[in-house]
Amino acid sequence: MCYGTAMSRSQRLLDLVQVLRLHRRAVTGAVLAEELGVSLRTLYRDVETLRAQGAPIDGEAGVGYVLRPGFMLPPLMFSEEEIEALVLGSRWVSERADGMLGKAARNVLAKINAVLPDDLKANIEASGLLIGPGDPVPVGDAKLATIRQAIRSENIIQIAYADENGANTHRAIWPFALAFYDRVRVVVGWCELRGGYRHFRTDRITALYVAPKRYPRRRAALLKEWRTVRGIPDQY
Known part of the structure; x- marks a missing residue:
């Protein structure tokens, strides 16, 4: 992974959690920074941010880090690509499915939007993935x-x-x-x-x-x- 300037901080934190989950034993900050494509300084800062949010990350700089099992970050469950997939799918369902399922799809988007960090929330509100006009709702x-x-x-x-x-x-x-x-x-x-x-x-x-x-x-x-x-x- 290599982060450009457009990559959100929330995305970076999510990827750090996922990389830590792949390592069952302590892994050094240098290895993590290389895997994530960020500077060591940024890596240390992100580890402290996750700890402040309740992530049970053991270890320290120069020694290594390990994430204890069972940790979830509800506001960061989705990557930007996953959010786009959810937005596109929900919009399709809201336009193409029956009324009750369409309403449920809109509710899903509203619930996701309510728990996302501001930078990821903006991705939903400004998503350029649109559903084109289709045929009238089919009979039946x-x-x-x-x-x-x-x-x-x-x-x-x-x-x-x-x-x-x-x-x-x-x-x-x-x-x-x-x-x-x-x-x-x-x-x-x-x-x-x-x-x-x-x-x-x-x-x-x-x-x-x-x-x-x-x-x-x-x-x-x-x-x-x-x-x-x-x-x-x-x-x-």
Whole structure:
């Protein structure tokens, strides 16, 4: 790491905490300064700043430093890149998801903004990462809050569904995922009628009822099995 003039002090302190965590034994200030790309004087000053904020850093200049386990710095949990990712993702959700999820995304940004140091807070307020105009909210988004709740609670949902040809069927499905595309939303679930994994566009669900009965398998197991069947990597 090598810090330019634009690098915030909060970012530098966060990186120091992360570097200390990588070293299980005491490491000299010279080694830390080299890894962080700062002067030894700056390193010593930053160590004292972290100690003043409650960081349990043992050691001293000329001997070495070690960070005892379990220390967290809530206001410094995010790097500048991570903050940009959170801002961009939250803005996308606020513009593209259903109303309740959009409101939650805006609340997330407000909560993050409330605990960040001033220099990182300015990054949120002046972020140049914008979400471009998209299509109108897709038909079927009014059902998303209900579907998301059913996924969280692992409840069976009963739906009336019209396929691409307009043919209607009634299904009982075990919903475990919800995919957001620009123009459609898709529920992924195990279909009792077909005895397999199926995908259902929310704009084709004409009626929806959440049954009080939970489905017999855990959501995580269904998701893992579906990914294996579809050949989808775990990060998606």
